[in-house]
Amino acid sequence: MDIILSNASGKPIYEQITDQVKEQIMSGALAAGEALPSMRLLAKELRISVITTKRAYEELERDGFLENVPGKGCFVAPQNRELLREAQLRKVEEKLSQAVEEARKGAFPLEELHEMLDILYKGEYL
Numbered sequence: 001m002d003i004i005l006s007n008a009s010g011k012p013i014y015e016q017i018t019d020q021v022k023e024q025i026m027s028g029a030l031a032a033g034e035a036l037p038s039m040r041l042l043a044k045e046l047r048i049s050v051i052t053t054k055r056a057y058e059e060l061e062r063d064g065f066l067e068n069v070p071g072k073g074c075f076v077a078p079q080n081r082e083l084l085r086e087a088q089l090r091k092v093e094e095k096l097s098q099a100v101e102e103a104r105k106g107a108f109p110l111e112e113l114h115e116m117l118d119i120l121y122k123g124e125y126l
Helices: 013-027 039-046 050-062 081-105 110-122
Strands: 066-069 073-076
Touching: 013 050, 013 081, 039 050, 050 066, 050 073, 081 110
Parallel strands: none
Antiparallel strands: 066 073
């Protein structure tokens, strides 16, 4: 499980962990039933507090991404792919709505927004 933390990010560390684990589960990089590192081991590997990893794991369990098996550890919970896709789609719609609102404030034409989205989606801005 690869997790990269950034002190420059505006997000709390536990949230960076939960976001990256969710992303890996939704992409299939972490499969249902797969064991996650213990909270202590993850804290040691990331050089952070066990309390932080505990909070991240608790959130992931609350959101249905992890199952905690007492005495055995945390495992990736079986996922309903369609529900995950729908949740991700809602996030995209929310972000795009914000972008459209900003574009309207700046009086950008729709064609320019289409062009911008094409460039960003294809990764040509790099």
